[in-house]
Amino acid sequence: ATVSVATGATLTLAGNEAVASLALAGTLAGSGTLTAATYRLDGGSTMADLGAGTLASLGNSRLTGRSAAAVVNVEAGTLTLAAADRLSDTAVLTVAAGATLTLDGTDTVGRLALAGTLAGSGTLSAASYALDGGTVNANLGAGTLTSRGSSTLGGSAAAGTLTVETGTLTLAGAERLGAAPAVQVDAGATLALAGDQVFGLLSGAGELALGRFTLATGAGGDSTFAGVFGGSGGLVKQGSASVFTLTGEGAV
Secondary structure, eight states: OEEEEOTTOEEEESSOEEOSEEEESSEEEESSEEEOSEEEEESOEEOSEEOSSEEEEESEEEEOSOBOOSEEEEOSSEEEEOSSSOSOTTOEEEEOTTOEEEESSOEEOSEEEESSEEEESSEEEOSEEEEESOEEOSEEOSSEEEEESEEEEOSOBOOSEEEEOSSEEEEOSTTOBTTOOEEEEOTTOEEEESSOEEOSEEEESSEEEEETOEEEEOTTOOEEEOSEEEESOEEEEOOTTOOEEEOSOOOO
16 A cells, blocks of 8 residues: 555554555654655654665654664755664665755664765764765764765764865864874865864875864875875874875975
8 A cells, every 4th residue: 555644644553564655744653663665754753663665755854763764865854863773774875965864863874975964963873974065063983984076074073084086075173083084185176174183194186275274194004195285284294103205286
């Protein structure tokens, strides 16, 4: 069956149920799990649990129950995860441009593709995070972080590696990268600092826009940076046993 729950209406589960698809603008309540191939939240609220399948959200939706969906797409509006561990630990999570995912607790997914905004007070952990013009105001856990387009890291990230592939990634405060990662800035890309930072190592051929801030790097091993430095900030070499080679142009 195809199930639709209108705005202001409630479907209450007294046990587990399986349907072909769910379109939810109202409320899914109860103690059971509803399983479907697809779930579409259009300003809907889920108090009960959702099974495996594909979950799409638009409007201002809220996930209070858990979801086992393998694919989660926040297409528009805001999807709020109302507690910790609402999503499957292996879910592929995509947040489209103009859309927002808000965390009210810590959660884990398989990977994140962010063109919109990650907000809230929690930490999202994944094996990989791909920013494509996205804004991160919550925190990111360990893993691999890449950036394209004009992206902003306002929260902290514990990623072990960071690659700025294209566009500009702005680190919007001091010490945004807590794990002292290996950072690569590709040719044509820019990494902009809005506070002092510590990298394990720095490589690539792009631009490091220091502004008036200080970058400390080198403790993670040998590296070569062939790019340029901009701004009036400073560069501090760390790690007595490592070699940090500068082959590009620019003032520090």
